[in-house]
Amino acid sequence: MSGGRPRRPGGTRGDPFPSHTSPRAHLPAWGQRPAPATASHLPPRRPRPRPLPPRPSFSRPRPSLRPSSRHLPSRLPPGAAKFLARNRAQSRGRAGAVTPLPRPRAQTPGRPRPRRAMLCGRWRSRRRRPEEPPGPAQVATPVALAPPDGGSRRPGLRALKKMGLTEDEDVRAMLRGSRLRKIRSRTWQKERLYRLQEDGLSVWFQRRIPRAPSQHIFFVQHIEAVREGHQSEGLRRFGGAFPPARCLTIAFRGRRKNLDLAAATAEEAQRWVRGLAKLRARLDAMSQRERLDHWIHAYLHRADSDQDSKMSFKEIKSLLRMVNVDMNDMYAYRLFKECDHSNNERLEGAEIEEFLRRLLKRPELEEIFHRYSGEDRVLSAPELLEFLEDQGEDGATLAHAQQLIHTYELNETAKQHELMTLDGFMMYLLSPEGAALDPAHTSVFQDMDQPLSHYFISSSHNTYLTDSQIGGPSSTEAYVRAFAQGCRCVELDCWEGPGGEPIIYHGHTLTSKILFRDVVQAVRDHAFTLSPYPVILSLENHCGLEQQAVMARHLRTILGDTLVTQALDAQNPEELPSPELKGRVLVKGKKLPAARSEDGRILSDQEEEEEEEEEEPEATEQRRRAKQISPELSALAVYCCATRLRTLRPTPVPPQPCQVSSLNERKAKKLIREAGNSFVRHNARQLTRVYPLGLRMNSANYSPQEMWNSGCQLVALNFQTPGYEMDLNAGRFLVNGQCGYILKPACLRQPDTTFDPECPGPPRTTLTIQVLTAQQLPKLNTEKPNSIVDPLVRVEIHGVPADCARKETNYVLNNGFNPRWGQTLQFQLRAPELVLVRFVVEDYDTTSPNDFVGQFTLPLNSLKQGYRHIHLLSKDGASLSPATLFVHIRIQRF
Numbered sequence: 001m002s003g004g005r006p007r008r009p010g011g012t013r014g015d016p017f018p019s020h021t022s023p024r025a026h027l028p029a030w031g032q033r034p035a036p037a038t039a040s041h042l043p044p045r046r047p048r049p050r051p052l053p054p055r056p057s058f059s060r061p062r063p064s065l066r067p068s069s070r071h072l073p074s075r076l077p078p079g080a081a082k083f084l085a086r087n088r089a090q091s092r093g094r095a096g097a098v099t100p101l102p103r104p105r106a107q108t109p110g111r112p113r114p115r116r117a118m119l120c121g122r123w124r125s126r127r128r129r130p131e132e133p134p135g136p137a138q139v140a141t142p143v144a145l146a147p148p149d150g151g152s153r154r155p156g157l158r159a160l161k162k163m164g165l166t167e168d169e170d171v172r173a174m175l176r177g178s179r180l181r182k183i184r185s186r187t188w189q190k191e192r193l194y195r196l197q198e199d200g201l202s203v204w205f206q207r208r209i210p211r212a213p214s215q216h217i218f219f220v221q222h223i224e225a226v227r228e229g230h231q232s233e234g235l236r237r238f239g240g241a242f243p244p245a246r247c248l249t250i251a252f253r254g255r256r257k258n259l260d261l262a263a264a265t266a267e268e269a270q271r272w273v274r275g276l277a278k279l280r281a282r283l284d285a286m287s288q289r290e291r292l293d294h295w296i297h298a299y300l301h302r303a304d305s306d307q308d309s310k311m312s313f314k315e316i317k318s319l320l321r322m323v324n325v326d327m328n329d330m331y332a333y334r335l336f337k338e339c340d341h342s343n344n345e346r347l348e349g350a351e352i353e354e355f356l357r358r359l360l361k362r363p364e365l366e367e368i369f370h371r372y373s374g375e376d377r378v379l380s381a382p383e384l385l386e387f388l389e390d391q392g393e394d395g396a397t398l399a400h401a402q403q404l405i406h407t408y409e410l411n412e413t414a415k416q417h418e419l420m421t422l423d424g425f426m427m428y429l430l431s432p433e434g435a436a437l438d439p440a441h442t443s444v445f446q447d448m449d450q451p452l453s454h455y456f457i458s459s460s461h462n463t464y465l466t467d468s469q470i471g472g473p474s475s476t477e478a479y480v481r482a483f484a485q486g487c488r489c490v491e492l493d494c495w496e497g498p499g500g501e502p503i504i505y506h507g508h509t510l511t512s513k514i515l516f517r518d519v520v521q522a523v524r525d526h527a528f529t530l531s532p533y534p535v536i537l538s539l540e541n542h543c544g545l546e547q548q549a550v551m552a553r554h555l556r557t558i559l560g561d562t563l564v565t566q567a568l569d570a571q572n573p574e575e576l577p578s579p580e581l582k583g584r585v586l587v588k589g590k591k592l593p594a595a596r597s598e599d600g601r602i603l604s605d606q607e608e609e610e611e612e613e614e615e616e617p618e619a620t621e622q623r624r625r626a627k628q629i630s631p632e633l634s635a636l637a638v639y640c641c642a643t644r645l646r647t648l649r650p651t652p653v654p655p656q657p658c659q660v661s662s663l664n665e666r667k668a669k670k671l672i673r674e675a676g677n678s679f680v681r682h683n684a685r686q687l688t689r690v691y692p693l694g695l696r697m698n699s700a701n702y703s704p705q706e707m708w709n710s711g712c713q714l715v716a717l718n719f720q721t722p723g724y725e726m727d728l729n730a731g732r733f734l735v736n737g738q739c740g741y742i743l744k745p746a747c748l749r750q751p752d753t754t755f756d757p758e759c760p761g762p763p764r765t766t767l768t769i770q771v772l773t774a775q776q777l778p779k780l781n782t783e784k785p786n787s788i789v790d791p792l793v794r795v796e797i798h799g800v801p802a803d804c805a806r807k808e809t810n811y812v813l814n815n816g817f818n819p820r821w822g823q824t825l826q827f828q829l830r831a832p833e834l835v836l837v838r839f840v841v842e843d844y845d846t847t848s849p850n851d852f853v854g855q856f857t858l859p860l861n862s863l864k865q866g867y868r869h870i871h872l873l874s875k876d877g878a879s880l881s882p883a884t885l886f887v888h889i890r891i892q893r894f
Helices: 078-095 118-125 158-163 169-176 233-238 266-285 288-303 313-322 329-339 350-359 363-373 381-391 398-408 412-416 422-430 477-484 516-526 545-562 620-626 665-674 676-685 705-709 724-732
Strands: 178-183 189-196 202-205 217-219 223-228 247-252 259-262 455-460 489-495 535-541 585-589 640-642 659-664 687-691 714-717 741-743 765-775 791-798 805-808 820-829 836-843 851-859 866-873 879-893
Touching: 169 178, 169 189, 169 266, 178 233, 178 266, 189 266, 223 266, 223 477, 233 247, 233 259, 247 266, 247 477, 259 266, 288 313, 288 350, 288 422, 288 879, 313 329, 329 350, 363 381, 363 422, 381 398, 381 866, 398 412, 398 422, 422 866, 455 535, 455 724, 477 489, 477 516, 489 516, 489 714, 516 545, 535 545, 535 714, 545 585, 640 659, 659 665, 665 676, 665 687, 665 705, 676 687, 714 724, 724 836, 724 851, 765 791, 791 820, 805 820, 836 866, 836 879, 851 879
Parallel strands: 455 489, 455 714, 489 535, 535 585, 585 640, 659 687, 687 714
Antiparallel strands: 178 189, 178 259, 189 202, 202 217, 223 247, 247 259, 455 741, 765 820, 765 879, 791 805, 791 836, 836 851, 851 866, 866 879
8 A cells, every 4th residue: 555565566567558557657757748648548439420511610710620520500609709719729728738647627517617716716715723623634535633622713614605505504503513412321421522524524523532533523425314303222212311302313324323412402403403414415416526626625725734725845745645646756846836836835826726627637538528529629519429329328319419518518608509618528427427327227217017026125134233143232223224225125033022022133142132112113114215115024933922912913003004914916815916015014924824723823844934044952842932823923924924945846736926935045055056947937936035144153244146146036135244245235226216126137037937047058248348547546544644555446247157257457556546547358248137247446455455445336237338437435335426437338239
């Protein structure tokens, strides 16, 4: 991670972009301009269509343009002619400038381009008092210094001005700060100071023992939800001394614990609830360019150590290290002096603006733009259409190109004449429409009227756990977090509890216990906040008959009409319903046969569901009690009747679709190897649940891809354990509106299918990915300014065994700000309909395993072709904005 580590053989030497692999490498001689970038890394353009009439001449003589480049009226309005002339002049002026780092200048969305001092004018006005330390360094990476008490009169809040929240009373109160009581237990209830930082994107909080600056803040974008009143397990148990109107809970993404707070007054609590809601809504609405603007200016303020709104060379060097780039001192000083027009060894105002424009330039985007725009450096709607067609955009039309110009162009003059400048082009490519994920797949687009067995269903194992299955805590919050991630099948391990109340925990371990009743209430309150589609409660029942009846009573009384208690189709009571059964809860459990005693009976081996392997041997009495099932609980298993899978061979009496089998990962893998096609046919008719082996004491996960290859629907994972397995699960259910249901490919739904994941046939698709550049990768060690990442990119293919592969680029030394690779990775695919593509960025290390930087996973069928940005995520699935990869994707099907 540091600049002194040894380089791996091969390194970046010989890369297609040698002048950009490292700021230290291949520097031009003093006073010599770098050679212009070439187009060697760009895929060849397709042949041009037949020539179109040339555009009529402008108000002054100019060189002739390409035949197909224009569709303008014979006489331009004076405003358009002046705009094009000025744009050409600015382009010529930029052409000879030194461009040390690839990124275009930051442009404020919605404002005209000529206002060059816009960013720095606002930055200059945002001066803190000298005793107040700088704010956080970025949206995604936690780096901030703790502000002291006081300091409520802070002028010039640039970030909040752009959000339109400077006059909001709730936000102003959060800026002043509040003393809120943090509640952890009945005895640990401490008053702490919480204050919104000036960037509007992070909250500083007080700690009893001072720690690293990054551990004194949390980020608004990491908040999953803000709940009012006693709406968390902690406040329900320990917050009874505080009225619900004064309480709030901040729930975070990932494994971070909830923050339970009590305010001094109900009005103060409401200010924080409303204020955080406004900030989250504004953050969600921000464009990528706005996020980048926030990101770079937060670093700029932190680097300005004396808070005089001027940047010395020492402060500029500090800024470069903060943004993850290690630049040669001589080269950095030359760039500094080129911007120091006042020649006073300080940058201020427009000089800082010019420095930021140079720092954020994107030569690779400029090169693509100029190939389509011609000499006048603007794209007309027909030229933009040509680019869209080369991208492989489905249904690209001239009207669509015009709509993109009106949506993303920042310059009002250009927009009026249906022209797109470089800034508008970059805005488009950084938007969701320019991302690798197809925007049409972010909402529900699949057929949702087929039986449940035709869908992959997002499923959780040991849902109640927040840590390991040996001694970790159990919590109802784990169910809330699972539902927030789109989970549709959760597990309840039910055991006999004191006072006649069933409890949930991992039996025969040191995990804590929670009430069955509380879990059912959490299901009622949170199961349908993200997705309206049905939820399955997978009961692992270890209770006696008496407490089973209590379980059935709680399910009926708490869930009410949302609980499915009888077949919906009287004509076909055994047929599985479709996911269109919105807002309903299904129970998966053991079912008594039609002929039974009224007080319950002991199930035979044929009727008993396979018990999970992690259970230790029980005493004879406990085993006998566990094999009993009460009529009340049996009646609730309508469409998901737990049954042991004994054979895949045809039987005289075909199995009913409502029967569900549970298999551990080892048995499922054995069936895939030995009876691949038979297992696929079985899963086309019935539901199968797969769960991890009991030997995974630390709640590690297995790869879910193997199970999906054979059509298993309920592939249960430990949601509390991050890793590539959960990345794959999040990628599989990223599309279709993240509703938790994904329609299986046709080869896994047909009852007479011949598909076998072990023998998928010859290659049918070629995937070619050209990894071009990355932008603003996060620092891994924010407490060490000199720690710079050496990034490499790995592309992984997850599918049938014959398709699984991984290839990676070389690493780039000491540059996490704008590394360039230009390397091509190619894959041959035999079952593309099952493929997940995972993009991973790592920090290369010669002496230890590489460190994870970010990733993004999505289905191949949702991957768009052409030039695309990939927006990276953290281990916990949180956004690392503005960190992106820029790639070119080509998919050839044959």
